[in-house]
Amino acid sequence: MTNPSRPDAQQADPLLGRRVLVVEDDPTVQEVASSYLSAAGFLVDRANDGFTALEMVRRVAPDLIVLDRMLPGIDGAEVCRRIRERSSTPVILLTALDATEDRIVGLEAGADDYLTKPFSPRELVLRVQSILRRSVTELTPEAPFELGPFHLDPSARIAAKNGDELALSAREFELFAFLLKHPGQAFGRETLLRSVWGWTFGDLSTVTVAVRRLREKIEDDPTRPTILRTVWGVGYRLEVTAS
Secondary structure, eight states, rough: OTTTHHHHHHHHHHTTEEEEEEEOOOOHHHHHHHHHHHHOOOEEEESSHHOOOOOOOOHHHOSSEEEEESSSOOOHHHHHHHHTTTTOOEEEEEESSHHHHHHHHHHHHSSSEEEESSSHHHHHHHHHHHHHHHHHSSSSSOOOETTTEEEEEEEETTEEEEEEEEEOOOOHHHHHHHHTTTTTTTHHHHHHIIIIIOOSOOOOOHHHHHHHHHHHOSSSSSSEEESSSTTTTTTEOOOOOOO
C-alpha cells in the first residue's frame, strides 16, 4: 500500500499536503470542516478570528483559505480585502446569510467562491480540491501565449498587460484565461459559470462581480470598458486583436 507521506505519493496526487487555513469562530463548524479536509490529505491550520487569520496568512502562507463571513473583531469580507492587498491566495467564503447582497459583498472583497451555511463538508472538500487543482501545474503544461497587449502563462499562473503583471485572484485568472482563449466570442453568464467555475447551477451574480473585478484590472477605464464588453441580452465578449 502506498504511503501518502512518501514523495512518490505526493507526485501521484499534487493536492496532498497542500495547506488550507480554516477561519471559523464556531468550534463545531471549524472542527467538522478541518476534519474532512484533513481526511482528504490537506494540512489544516485554524484561526478563530480575523486578526489571527491575517497573522497566520503571513506566517504559514496557506494555499487556500476557508473564511467565515461573520467573525469577531473584523468580519470575513474585510479580512479578504486585506489578504487581497498582498496575495492572490484562493478564498472560499462561508456565509450564514442566505442573501444575494451578502454574497456579493464577499465576492467584491475578492473571494473566489462561497458556500452558504449549513453546507455539506463533502461539498467543501470538493470545492477546495477543484480550486487547488486548477492552480497546480499539469504534467503537460500549457504554453504561454500573447494576444494584443496581453501575455498569459497558464502553467505559471501569470497574466500581464504591456509587460506589467496583473494581480488577479484565482477565479479572475481562470475567467481571463478562458476569455482570452476565445476572443470575439460572446458567452452568457450560465456558460461562464459552468466553464470557469465548474458549476451547473449557482448565483449568476458571481459572474457579474468577477467580470467587474476583472475589468478593474485589465481596462484603462473600467467605467467605459473597451476590452471586456457587455453584449446586451447575451453576456460578455472579450475584444482583443492580435498585434
